[in-house]
Amino acid sequence: MPTELVTAHAPEGSTPPGPERPEDRAAGLRRARVWRRRRSKLWTYTGLIAGSVIVLFPVYVLVVDSLLQPLQLLSDPPAFVPTHPAFHNFSDAIAQYGFGHDLINSAVQTGIIVSAQLVTSVLAAYAFVFLRFPLRRSLFLVVLGTIMIPFEITVAANQTTIVDLHWEGTFLGLTAPFLATGFGIFLMRQAFMQIPRELREAAVIDGYGPMRFLWRIAIPLARPVIAALAVFSFLGAWNQYLWPAIQANYNPGLKTATIGIASLAQSSATVGTYLAASIMSLAPLVLLLILFRKNLIRSLTAGAVK
Amino acid sequence: MTTASGPGRVAEVAPTTVAKPRRKSRRFSKSKEMGLAYLLLLPALAVFGVFTFFPFVENFNLAAHMKGPYPTSPNPYVGTSHFFQVIKSSIFLDSLRSTAIFVAIAVPLGLFLGLALAVFANQKLRGSAFFQVVFSSTTITSVAVAAVVFETILDPRSGLMQWLGVHTAPGIQLSPGWALYAIAGISAWQFMGFSFIIMIAGLQSLPEEVIEAARMDGASSFRVFWRVIVPLMSPTIFFGGVVGTIVALQSFGAIDIIIGNTNTTFTRTNVLINYIYDLIVYDRQFGTAACVAIALFLITLLVTVAQFRVLERRVHYAN
Amino acid sequence: MAQVRFDNVTKTFGDVRAIDELSMTIDDGEFLVLLGPSGCGKTTALRTVAGLEEVTDGTLYIGEDVVNDVAPRDRDIAMVFQSYALYPHLTVRRNIEFPLHQRGFDKKERTRRVLEAAATLELTELLGRKPGQLSGGQRQRVALARAIVRQPQVFLMDEPLSNLDALLRLQTRADIVAMQRRLGTTVLYVTHDQVEAMTMGDRIAVLNAGRLQQIGPPIELYERPVNTYVATFLGNPGMCLAQGRVVAGSAMLGDAKLGDVGVADGPVTIGARPEALALSAAGIPAKALFIEVLGADVLVLCELATGERFMARQPLDAPRPKPDEPVHLSLIDKPGALHLFDVGTGVRMEAGG
Numbered sequence: 001m002p003t004e005l006v007t008a009h010a011p012e013g014s015t016p017p018g019p020e021r022p023e024d025r026a027a028g029l030r031r032a033r034v035w036r037r038r039r040s041k042l043w044t045y046t047g048l049i050a051g052s053v054i055v056l057f058p059v060y061v062l063v064v065d066s067l068l069q070p071l072q073l074l075s076d077p078p079a080f081v082p083t084h085p086a087f088h089n090f091s092d093a094i095a096q097y098g099f100g101h102d103l104i105n106s107a108v109q110t111g112i113i114v115s116a117q118l119v120t121s122v123l124a125a126y127a128f129v130f131l132r133f134p135l136r137r138s139l140f141l142v143v144l145g146t147i148m149i150p151f152e153i154t155v156a157a158n159q160t161t162i163v164d165l166h167w168e169g170t171f172l173g174l175t176a177p178f179l180a181t182g183f184g185i186f187l188m189r190q191a192f193m194q195i196p197r198e199l200r201e202a203a204v205i206d207g208y209g210p211m212r213f214l215w216r217i218a219i220p221l222a223r224p225v226i227a228a229l230a231v232f233s234f235l236g237a238w239n240q241y242l243w244p245a246i247q248a249n250y251n252p253g254l255k256t257a258t259i260g261i262a263s264l265a266q267s268s269a270t271v272g273t274y275l276a277a278s279i280m281s282l283a284p285l286v287l288l289l290i291l292f293r294k295n296l297i298r299s300l301t302a303g304a305v306k
Numbered sequence: 307m308t309t310a311s312g313p314g315r316v317a318e319v320a321p322t323t324v325a326k327p328r329r330k331s332r333r334f335s336k337s338k339e340m341g342l343a344y345l346l347l348l349p350a351l352a353v354f355g356v357f358t359f360f361p362f363v364e365n366f367n368l369a370a371h372m373k374g375p376y377p378t379s380p381n382p383y384v385g386t387s388h389f390f391q392v393i394k395s396s397i398f399l400d401s402l403r404s405t406a407i408f409v410a411i412a413v414p415l416g417l418f419l420g421l422a423l424a425v426f427a428n429q430k431l432r433g434s435a436f437f438q439v440v441f442s443s444t445t446i447t448s449v450a451v452a453a454v455v456f457e458t459i460l461d462p463r464s465g466l467m468q469w470l471g472v473h474t475a476p477g478i479q480l481s482p483g484w485a486l487y488a489i490a491g492i493s494a495w496q497f498m499g500f501s502f503i504i505m506i507a508g509l510q511s512l513p514e515e516v517i518e519a520a521r522m523d524g525a526s527s528f529r530v531f532w533r534v535i536v537p538l539m540s541p542t543i544f545f546g547g548v549v550g551t552i553v554a555l556q557s558f559g560a561i562d563i564i565i566g567n568t569n570t571t572f573t574r575t576n577v578l579i580n581y582i583y584d585l586i587v588y589d590r591q592f593g594t595a596a597c598v599a600i601a602l603f604l605i606t607l608l609v610t611v612a613q614f615r616v617l618e619r620r621v622h623y624a625n
Numbered sequence: 626m627a628q629v630r631f632d633n634v635t636k637t638f639g640d641v642r643a644i645d646e647l648s649m650t651i652d653d654g655e656f657l658v659l660l661g662p663s664g665c666g667k668t669t670a671l672r673t674v675a676g677l678e679e680v681t682d683g684t685l686y687i688g689e690d691v692v693n694d695v696a697p698r699d700r701d702i703a704m705v706f707q708s709y710a711l712y713p714h715l716t717v718r719r720n721i722e723f724p725l726h727q728r729g730f731d732k733k734e735r736t737r738r739v740l741e742a743a744a745t746l747e748l749t750e751l752l753g754r755k756p757g758q759l760s761g762g763q764r765q766r767v768a769l770a771r772a773i774v775r776q777p778q779v780f781l782m783d784e785p786l787s788n789l790d791a792l793l794r795l796q797t798r799a800d801i802v803a804m805q806r807r808l809g810t811t812v813l814y815v816t817h818d819q820v821e822a823m824t825m826g827d828r829i830a831v832l833n834a835g836r837l838q839q840i841g842p843p844i845e846l847y848e849r850p851v852n853t854y855v856a857t858f859l860g861n862p863g864m865c866l867a868q869g870r871v872v873a874g875s876a877m878l879g880d881a882k883l884g885d886v887g888v889a890d891g892p893v894t895i896g897a898r899p900e901a902l903a904l905s906a907a908g909i910p911a912k913a914l915f916i917e918v919l920g921a922d923v924l925v926l927c928e929l930a931t932g933e934r935f936m937a938r939q940p941l942d943a944p945r946p947k948p949d950e951p952v953h954l955s956l957i958d959k960p961g962a963l964h965l966f967d968v969g970t971g972v973r974m975e976a977g978g
Binding site: 041044045047048051052054055056057058059061062065119120121123124126127128131132133134136139142143146149150151152153154155156157158159160161176177179180182185210235238239241242245246249257258259261262265266271274275278281282285286288289290293 | 336339340342343344346347349350351352353354356357358359360361362364365367368419422423425426427429431434437438439440441442443444445446447448449450451452453454455456457458459495498499552555556558559562563578579582583586587592595596599600602603606
């Protein structure tokens with residue numbers, strides 16, 4: 001056979017002798033990159049799923065077990081699907097253990113606190129931003145200072161104050177310490193400071209006094225932040241534990257939902273019942289989270305990431 | 307008066323220049339402005355005065371007395387000796403130890419998980435929005451709910467832990483060591499949501515070019531994470547750490563619910579804030595409670611300052 | 626009567642005198658431009674007329690009344706801000722209507738005025754939109770409409786054109802002037818752009834560090850600037866200055882004689898505008914630095930032996946020097962080409978040339 005023919009065909013499976021052809025190299029790199037990206041995507045999805053499991057497993061247990069019949073809870077292997085959904089857990093919580101009353105208490109308490117915090121924060125922030133008066137800077141520092149003072153150091157004295165005022169075990173006593181918040185004032189101040197000064201001046205020239213300006217211009221323009229503040233206040237108030245626990249000791253009828261869950265768990269109620277109660281108390285918050293997700297994140301991080 | 311003329315306009319022009327009283331109002335006078343300002347501030351300041359500042363000061367007053375539990379008990383002044391007495395007591399020291407363990411576990415764990423999840427969820431993948439909602443959802447759980455659910459999970463009677471392959475001794479409440487760690491884990495789980503939110507915000511504000519440059523330099527993802535992302539995220543991590551510690555030192559509900567107060571182990575697992583609660587509600591020892599509160603406050607202050615001193619040096623601010 | 630009068634008005638912020646004993650009268654129906662660089666006090670002066678700043682000393686009159694202590698809303702003025710200050714959450718219609726709410730006009734009257742103002746500024750189709758959906762020029766017109774809807778005695782304008790691009794600025798300039806002529810309202814207009822000042826104002830008031838430098842019709846400030854500050858500020862490019870001497874009744878720059886002047890001998894600051902200088906065979910020796918071809922003109926930047934710089938204007942077809950080429954500059958033979966200023970104070974010296 002002529003030698004040229006022999007050398008023209010490389011044996012199968014081996015790379016041609018000599019330098020790599022550029023097209024092959026490019027194809028190889030592209031393949032590697034696709035693999036790399038796929039692999040990193042795999043990692044990411046794994047991480048995401050693992051994280052979801054960690055976060056959602058308790059939630060899953062919560063939902064499932066609230067619907068399990070009492071006996072199913074003790075089964076082995078544990079039941080993961082409510083085959084006979086025990087809706088009566090929910091009604092039991094309300095009817096038998098008075099949890100509905102607790103929910104109402106929570107609603108009232110939270111309603112009072114949220115409204116009060118919105119009003120006090122908006123008014124105070126407005127004064128700090130748009131009005132001039134002596135001690136303005138120092139008073140604002142004072143307000144900031146309240147954020148620094150942790151609740152535990154005021155608990156004892158607050159309790160004695162409430163008792164002295166005979167407010168213990170009342171809604172007044174329950175909500176009074178939380179009617180204003182330095183954080184809220186700070187947040188609203190940031191929002192009001194975004195309003196250009198010229199807008200205020202134009203309104204002055206157009207004849208608008210401070211109160212009308214607040215109501216017609218400042219508040220409408222700061223609406224997203226006000227909404228975010230309302231959500232934060234709601235979350236904080238609804239999930240409070242320490243103070244409502246103290247107050248409930250004086251008046252068990254004042255139990256809020258969070259305390260109610262705790263007392264259910266320590267009473268003779270079944271697991272299903274108090275898990276059902278937990279779900280009921282979580283419901284409004286879940287709703288809030290879904291509705292206000294973007295707003296929450298944006299406002300929380302407005303101050304955090306400098 | 308030379309304004310634009312037109313039918314019917316002349317009639318308005320004259321009244322506006324002649325009949326309108328000119329010196330009607332002074333400019334919004336300084337004292338009126340001041341008065342309005344104080345009026346607007348009054349509600350907030352009143353609340354702060356009565357329920358934040360006064361108690362803060364009064365706490366010291368309470369701490370300096372040793373009032374008996376009944377309204378009619380004697381209230382002798384004991385001064386600072388009370389404080390020192392309290393912080394030397396064994397109950398206090400046990401509490402302190404528990405608190406330290408609790409915080410040392412819960413905060414870093416929560417931060418790390420939040421950061422890891424944020425890194426994953428920040429990738430531009432399909433459905434990442436869903437994951438973001440999921441991961442931030444632990445912020446809405448109240449302490450009660452979290453405690454109750456985890457209690458169910460950890461309760462050996464429910465068999466869930468066995469199913470997962472973990473063996474817990476019967477009645478986890480009865481094994482003091484585990485209880486504290488379990489509760490720290492629960493708190494980390496709760497804290498994870500908040501940590502996730504701030505980490506994701508932090509990640510999104512990172513300069514993309516730096517990370518891309520690192521990738522182009524051939525660093526593996528792992529390397530990129532530890533050598534580039536974490537240092538760049540250090541301000542956020544630092545912020546999360548500070549806030550998390552402060553919150554953790556005050557976190558009360560989980561222990562109250564899970565442990566209850568019917569076990570002797572309770573006092574062993576008791577963190578400082580629970581101790582305060584007990585003193586107020588059960589023993590009605592307001593003075594002692596005040597002392598512990600002062601101690602807790604000082605510890606919080608110390609830890610926060612220490613964090614600033616030690617860690618802030620390591621924080622790289624992007625600018 | 627919509628005359629505005631400053632009578633020794635001073636405004637201080639702490640130790641800083643933003644306006645220093647300003648006295649001037651703006652006639653009814655006049656378009657007066659307050660001109661100067663940032664920080665010269667022109668905006669502060671405007672704001673005192675608006676009532677947004679309180680007068681520290683002196684008296685301010687609008688019409689016959691002393692308005693020092695009168696609230697802005699009672700001064701019968703309207704203001705157009707640099708950033709327009711439109712209410713972002715209100716529609717154009719409600720933005721324009723806004724100033725009328727507090728004046729006691731009924732709904733019918735308010736609507737009529739709004740529509741009239743909108744028509745004047747060609748905003749009728751945009752009434753339902755919000756400011757966020759408008760272009761810069763449209764927003765500016767809304768701001769103007771909001772100002773005219775109350776038919777005030779005085780318009781105050783704070784650099785309203787500075788946020789517009791160059792072409793829009795030109796058009797709007799003409800529109801504003803035309804509108805003012807039609808309405809006959811007194812206008813106080815603040816700007817740092819001397820081209821705007823020259824083209825729009827009936828008179829220009831130049832301010833520096835809170836003090837009035839000169840007030841008068843544009844051409845007067847241009848041809849007879851009262852000091853070096855005004856001389857270099859007006860004109861595009863401004864007047865060039867160099868240190869020279871008067872020797873035996875002649876103004877000299879180095880060895881070059883520029884002209885006979887009726888001024889005592891001694892050192893003097895010499896000023897000449899580019900259009901008064903020409904490249905010539907003999908005259909002031911200089912070095913050509915930079916040649917700018919501006920379409921209709923050619924401007925040659927030259928450096929004198931002393932390092933000072935003069936600009937000369939050449940017609941398009943004249944031979945152009947190259948950079949670093951030595952040239953000579955001479956004054957053209959026209960009255961008013963040469964300006965003399967006192968070396969110490971910068972004040973104008975009456976020259977003969």
